[in-house]
Amino acid sequence: xxxIDIRTRLAxxxxxxxxxxxxxxxxxxxLNNHPTAESIGDHIRELHPNIxxxxxxxxxxxxxxxxxxRKVKTESGIMRYDAEMESHHHLYCSDxxxxxxxxxxxxxxxxxxxxxxxxxxxxxxxxxxxxxxGKFIK
Amino acid sequence: xxxIDIRTRLAxxxxxxxxxxxxxxxxxxxLNNHPTAESIGDHIRELHPNIxxxxxxxxxxxxxxxxxxRKVKTESGIMRYDAEMESHHHLYCSDxxxxxxxxxxxxxxxxxxxxxxxxxxxxxxxxxxxxxxGKFIK
DNA sequence: ATTATTGCAAAGACTTTGCAACTCC
DNA sequence: GGAGTTGCAAAGTCTTTGCAATAAT
Numbered sequence: 001x002x003x004i005d006i007r008t009r010l011a012x013x014x015x016x017x018x019x020x021x022x023x024x025x026x027x028x029x030x031l032n033n034h035p036t037a038e039s040i041g042d043h044i045r046e047l048h049p050n051i052x053x054x055x056x057x058x059x060x061x062x063x064x065x066x067x068x069x070r071k072v073k074t075e076s077g078i079m080r081y082d083a084e085m086e087s088h089h090h091l092y093c094s095d096x097x098x099x100x101x102x103x104x105x106x107x108x109x110x111x112x113x114x115x116x117x118x119x120x121x122x123x124x125x126x127x128x129x130x131x132x133x134g135k136f137i138k
Numbered sequence: 139x140x141x142i143d144i145r146t147r148l149a150x151x152x153x154x155x156x157x158x159x160x161x162x163x164x165x166x167x168x169l170n171n172h173p174t175a176e177s178i179g180d181h182i183r184e185l186h187p188n189i190x191x192x193x194x195x196x197x198x199x200x201x202x203x204x205x206x207x208r209k210v211k212t213e214s215g216i217m218r219y220d221a222e223m224e225s226h227h228h229l230y231c232s233d234x235x236x237x238x239x240x241x242x243x244x245x246x247x248x249x250x251x252x253x254x255x256x257x258x259x260x261x262x263x264x265x266x267x268x269x270x271x272g273k274f275i276k
Numbered sequence: 277a278t279t280a281t282t283g284c285a286a287a288g289a290c291t292t293t294g295c296a297a298c299t300c301c
Numbered sequence: 302g303g304a305g306t307t308g309c310a311a312a313g314t315c316t317t318t319g320c321a322a323t324a325a326t
Binding site: 127 | 209211212213215216217229232240244245248252256258260261262263264265266267268269270271272273274275276
């Protein structure tokens with residue numbers, strides 16, 4: 001995602017294109033590691049030394065509300081953010097705080113087929129997320 | 139799980155059987171609703187008016203460490219607790235903070251079979267958790 | 277008797293809010 | 302120009318920590 005795309009994506013949502021917003025969205029895309037608010041702030045502060053964490057949080061909320069990024073929940077309760085908006089799952093390292101995206105259309109399809117046949121009584125499914133916990137091996 | 143069982147389960151882990159611990163473990167089992175630390179505290183305070191939240195948190199940590207309960211992560215970042223230790227998944231209500239257990243051995247087996255065949259390169263799976271998001275219908 | 281646990285108060289981590297100054301459209 | 306956004310400081314929420322008093326084995 002290029003700089004121009006980032007500005008476009010903000011504008012498409014009728015969001016004012018500010019340096020803080022472009023920097024934050026760009027950071028999440030570039031870091032590509034499900035960063036925390038804190039690490040986004042640290043990264044941005046190299047170019048925008050004056051950005052405040054309040055702004056980071058406000059912008060993150062705005063981006064989530066507008067469907068430009070997603071929150072990723074963690075065991076520790078610290079929120080992390082992800083610019084990948086397509087349906088995908090997550091690999092969680094059981095030894096560290098590493099989280100990687102895991103895309104697998106076949107798996108998504110298998111689950112959709114399964115739940116199309118086997119309904120859950122009293123429940124209407126919107127989305128399914130897999131948390132795959134394990135170890136990254138070299 | 140009866141009172142005697144709760145005391146036994148604590149003792150089996152070489153944990154001292156205190157009124158606070160039995161009350162907290164009993165509350166999680168009885169509430170059966172993935173309570174937060176706060177709602178556990180509120181529930182217990184009816185019988186133990188003096189229990190402190192610090193104790194609630196310490197006991198919850200101890201119970202998690204000893205495998206007697208589990209933490210359930212939520213979108214909001216507030217931790218919730220679950221006394222169900224068998225492998226199971228969760229139904230998350232997209233309109234409220236309701237979370238229900240979802241047990242389905244067939245589904246677990248299907249996923250195990252799938253990942254037995256289809257490995258994830260560079261990753262060794264320990265556990266898989268499904269978060270099924272949707273709406274409870276009456 | 278020994279060791280672990282409790283409760284209090286205080287601190288900590290992460291996040292949100294109020295508001296005046298400032299920016300973008 | 303006007304509505305929306307930023308940054309600061311302060312407050313809020315949830316959770317953890319230190320430590321003396323207390324309770325369990």
